[in-house]
Amino acid sequence: MKFQLFLNxxxxxxIDVPRLRRAIDGWKIxxxxxxxxxxxxxxxxxxxxxxxxxxxxxxxxxxxxxxxWSPSTNAVYMVDNDAYxxxxxxxxxxxxxxxARRSKVTLRSVNTLLGKIDTAFKPGARK
Amino acid sequence: MSAGNRPxxxxxxxxxxxxxxxxxxxxxxMQPRSGVDMPRAEFERVIDELSARGVFLVTLSGGEPFLHPxxxxxxxxxxxxxxxxxxxxxxxxxxSCHLDAxxxxxxxxxxxxxQVSLDAIDVRMNALTRAPSRRTLxxxxxxxxxxxxxxxxxxxxxxxxxxxxxxxxALAEHTRWFHLMAVQDIRSKMGIERELESELAMRSALWSxxxxxxxxxxxxxxxxxxxxxxxxxxxxxxxxxxSTFVIDPDLKVRPCDRVTDVVIGNLREATIPDIWNGEAAxxxxxxxxxxxxxxxxxxxxxxxxxx
Numbered sequence: 001m002k003f004q005l006f007l008n009x010x011x012x013x014x015i016d017v018p019r020l021r022r023a024i025d026g027w028k029i030x031x032x033x034x035x036x037x038x039x040x041x042x043x044x045x046x047x048x049x050x051x052x053x054x055x056x057x058x059x060x061x062x063x064x065x066x067x068x069w070s071p072s073t074n075a076v077y078m079v080d081n082d083a084y085x086x087x088x089x090x091x092x093x094x095x096x097x098x099x100a101r102r103s104k105v106t107l108r109s110v111n112t113l114l115g116k117i118d119t120a121f122k123p124g125a126r127k
Numbered sequence: 128m129s130a131g132n133r134p135x136x137x138x139x140x141x142x143x144x145x146x147x148x149x150x151x152x153x154x155x156x157m158q159p160r161s162g163v164d165m166p167r168a169e170f171e172r173v174i175d176e177l178s179a180r181g182v183f184l185v186t187l188s189g190g191e192p193f194l195h196p197x198x199x200x201x202x203x204x205x206x207x208x209x210x211x212x213x214x215x216x217x218x219x220x221x222x223s224c225h226l227d228a229x230x231x232x233x234x235x236x237x238x239x240x241x242q243v244s245l246d247a248i249d250v251r252m253n254a255l256t257r258a259p260s261r262r263t264l265x266x267x268x269x270x271x272x273x274x275x276x277x278x279x280x281x282x283x284x285x286x287x288x289x290x291x292x293x294x295x296x297a298l299a300e301h302t303r304w305f306h307l308m309a310v311q312d313i314r315s316k317m318g319i320e321r322e323l324e325s326e327l328a329m330r331s332a333l334w335s336x337x338x339x340x341x342x343x344x345x346x347x348x349x350x351x352x353x354x355x356x357x358x359x360x361x362x363x364x365x366x367x368x369x370s371t372f373v374i375d376p377d378l379k380v381r382p383c384d385r386v387t388d389v390v391i392g393n394l395r396e397a398t399i400p401d402i403w404n405g406e407a408a409x410x411x412x413x414x415x416x417x418x419x420x421x422x423x424x425x426x427x428x429x430x431x432x433x434x
Contacts, residue, residue: 006132010139010184016274058210060181062135069138071211076138076183076370108362 001109002080003116004065010075057121059087071119077120083113090114131414135401136180139371141384144170144201145190146376150217152244152257154282154310155317156385157190165376167197167278171204173394175375178208180399186213188384190376193220199228206232206239215280218243218263226269233274242278242306243267247290248297255286271301278304282321283330292336295348305348307337311385330379367418368411372403386418 059068066084069076079087082103089099096114100107145164165173175294177185180321183239185205192198202225207214233370247253253260279298283291295305309330310323334350340350368382368391375381378394380402391411392402394401402408411418 007138010370043392060183067134067138078132093387 001083001105001113003083003113004079005075006079007076010069010076011074037119073121086110133369134400137182137370137372140177140182140185141186141188141373142173143189143373143375144187144192145195148189148191149194149220152256154323157387158316163376164195167200170201171380174205174208177376177401184211186215188215191217191220193225199224202228203232208235214241216241216243217268218245219258221266229275230273238276240276241270242280244280247293249290249363252287252290256284267298271276276304277302278306280306282308282310283325284310285314285325288329288333291333292340293430295320299344299346303346305346306348307348309351368408382408383418389418
């Protein structure tokens, strides 16, 4: 199941890194350094709103899966359809085993996904 | 990643509830001033639609949002529909009805985040770019005393650069969140960034000092320079129109809060998906450079969406 970083910060003013590397006249790099980037949630104490199974993460569907935002790390990750379905099932109260069965994936892959999410969305985690 | 990975709806939306403001900050990009309030019914419709589209985070801004005559109701409504709402204020227009609404939401949700803009704790220095600091300081104290997460937003200019550290140190007894910004160019005030900009060497030295201060005092200080090394490749030149957009009180939709003259649609005439997937929005993210850099070329690419 796919789980990968989509945005470092939901509030960042995105710069395309490969294009930035190709910049030759310097102004793009200057613009990047001076741009205003908000991260209101970094290092926020652990007293924000929590949702049961997703541990405070917000998730929504996208054509090829879903996007997950963690208010405590401010990062946004993308998941594929299998992972999205599994996470939705877990949030609805299904056990890991049942969620795996319903999505026709292995229990081990569900546990791996949950492990990745735990690591990625731990406050202070490197993105 | 490429622009093809663009989300199917914005992740973050700024709703400007009014264009009214009681200050005239020298670097303000919300120009010209028009004094329009978003009608409450339209605000609620917009919030409902954003919620239905799965927007993660909504920011209430303006103008000065607390000058909207029905702001307590708007604030309650937004918090009812969204888990996370951010309010941006200049901290000079807070009244008891606002505090009541904030208190109520705090009791229900346990957390409310409000960003207050202040350039210097010193009364006269703050007035050089914003207004005397007394009322804003009182607001910061009031909000933190009732349990709000207050983020102090500081625009670093040649006027206040020497006072940034003392300001943060003084406010650290009330809050640990600080968001620093460098002066940015504003198309409606050409040249203002050069007029106000502090020296690069001084800014670099300040960033280093503040990193050390943050570590020593356990503060969360967000510096512009920190973000340079981060970033994912979206294929788009900047976030404008890629994962975020801005809604004005007259329901005009813009891709970027700082660029006030580029409109990609109006929610009175079109839906969020119409605008999000319209040629005007796509024209913004297909550009090779941020939209603030050369709007004239963008204007030739596409027209705002109307039904």
